[in-house]
Amino acid sequence: MGERLVHSQGGGKLSAREIADNFSDLHPPLNAQQVHVEASRCLFCYDAPCVTACPTAIDIPKFIRQIATENVTGAAKTILSANIMGGTCARACPTEILCEEKCVLNTGELRPIEIGALQRRAVDHLMDTATVHPFVRAAPTGKTIGVIGAGPAGLACAHELALRGHNVTVYEAKPKAGGLNEYGLAAYKMADDFAAKEVEFILGIGGIDIKNGQALGRNFSLGDLQEKHGAVFIGIGVTNPRALGIEGEELDGVSNALDFIEAIRQAGDLSKLNPGNDVVIIGGGNTAIDAAVQAKRLGAENVTLAYRRGPSQMGATEWEQDLAATNGVVIKHWVSPLAILGEGRAQSVEFECMRLVDGVLTGSLDRLYVNADRVYKAVGQTLVSDDLTGLKIEHGKIVVDAYGLTSRPGVYAGGDCIKSGEDLTVQAVADGKKSAQAIHAMLEA
Numbered sequence: 001m002g003e004r005l006v007h008s009q010g011g012g013k014l015s016a017r018e019i020a021d022n023f024s025d026l027h028p029p030l031n032a033q034q035v036h037v038e039a040s041r042c043l044f045c046y047d048a049p050c051v052t053a054c055p056t057a058i059d060i061p062k063f064i065r066q067i068a069t070e071n072v073t074g075a076a077k078t079i080l081s082a083n084i085m086g087g088t089c090a091r092a093c094p095t096e097i098l099c100e101e102k103c104v105l106n107t108g109e110l111r112p113i114e115i116g117a118l119q120r121r122a123v124d125h126l127m128d129t130a131t132v133h134p135f136v137r138a139a140p141t142g143k144t145i146g147v148i149g150a151g152p153a154g155l156a157c158a159h160e161l162a163l164r165g166h167n168v169t170v171y172e173a174k175p176k177a178g179g180l181n182e183y184g185l186a187a188y189k190m191a192d193d194f195a196a197k198e199v200e201f202i203l204g205i206g207g208i209d210i211k212n213g214q215a216l217g218r219n220f221s222l223g224d225l226q227e228k229h230g231a232v233f234i235g236i237g238v239t240n241p242r243a244l245g246i247e248g249e250e251l252d253g254v255s256n257a258l259d260f261i262e263a264i265r266q267a268g269d270l271s272k273l274n275p276g277n278d279v280v281i282i283g284g285g286n287t288a289i290d291a292a293v294q295a296k297r298l299g300a301e302n303v304t305l306a307y308r309r310g311p312s313q314m315g316a317t318e319w320e321q322d323l324a325a326t327n328g329v330v331i332k333h334w335v336s337p338l339a340i341l342g343e344g345r346a347q348s349v350e351f352e353c354m355r356l357v358d359g360v361l362t363g364s365l366d367r368l369y370v371n372a373d374r375v376y377k378a379v380g381q382t383l384v385s386d387d388l389t390g391l392k393i394e395h396g397k398i399v400v401d402a403y404g405l406t407s408r409p410g411v412y413a414g415g416d417c418i419k420s421g422e423d424l425t426v427q428a429v430a431d432g433k434k435s436a437q438a439i440h441a442m443l444e445a
Helices: 016-022 031-041 060-068 072-083 087-094 104-108 114-129 152-163 195-204 222-228 257-266 284-296 318-326 425-444
Strands: 144-148 167-172 210-212 233-235 254-256 278-282 300-305 330-331 334-340 347-357 360-371 374-377 411-413
Touching: 016 167, 016 254, 072 087, 072 144, 072 233, 087 425, 104 330, 114 195, 114 210, 144 152, 152 167, 152 195, 152 233, 152 425, 167 425, 195 210, 222 233, 222 374, 233 425, 254 257, 257 284, 257 374, 278 284, 278 425, 284 300, 284 318, 284 374, 300 360, 318 330, 334 360, 334 411, 411 425
Parallel strands: 144 167, 144 233, 167 210, 233 411, 254 374, 278 300, 278 374, 300 330
Antiparallel strands: 334 347, 347 360
């Protein structure tokens, strides 16, 4: 289907088939000829800037050369040895502001290599054809590690530790593993249940046991895990949605964008979901874009994304903003919500028009009213847990050293719950792997 929205052919409500088409793969994989052409364009740079732009430092020229020489399985091993979630990152990573932005072909006013698409080709090939896991565990060490959270950081940490011969128990609060890859990314980015397939692939190395329905502070404490395991890794993310703090936030029809996205990802029949007719999304990040585009693709007639600053300050990339516009989402910049209006349920949102005065975001007397029977909040999340005892926390993040070690001996952390870079799957994977290496060194000392 690509990036274009499928509208109702009859001019009314979208049919189940049209909705299914809307949620098919956003980026259909390259065919064999396209792969050959794209791989042959690479200059195979020495000290390639695309590699340094990747938080997991995948050897991009190497894997593209392997693809060009028809060693696709070898290319996949090159990718996965650096980033075990290379499949998700190929689909959802903002390559346009990471590796592809640094491609030297940009300097010659040519389009960059489609690194993400080539990465997907290699990883998908291996996952579809491999009969055994591509990596072999080291001899058993007899040591165990507890990992809290089966998101990208936790799974990357668990895989790296299992690879080194340790046994890992992952404690996950939700019914499924995968974290935001399973619950928080747009369905058209992770088509065909890819997140679950990737988790199964990761677990294929052995030595990893996931216990679902287990939450820190509710079912166990940090102290409990430290008594059971040689080390603990925390990858709990930031899961508490921020409130707007405005009148009407409690009205029916007002909810969190992540809850909306989760409902879409876990729905058996998308045609039974009702996104609303007049939808307002409040926020400016990728979650806001994912919610807005999916609302439109589910058949919402009017979808407005409201952000209090300008397009250059949005957390969502320019590509994501263009995707929203292409799908019929109206983006209103320089507006801040004052109140959600309605009798019992949302009917409209009152916004204050904003402007910069001497570089300071300042309100005005001008007001904007937008009809809304659904309001989805996407203004960020905060760290939440009933048990972070003994951990130093600053600015809503767990403080760690260069290796992910927290202020509590033997306890490491990574992913969105720490401040390490962009809140991206690829960064979480890098954090988890780095901490795993530090844990291994500590246990073997």
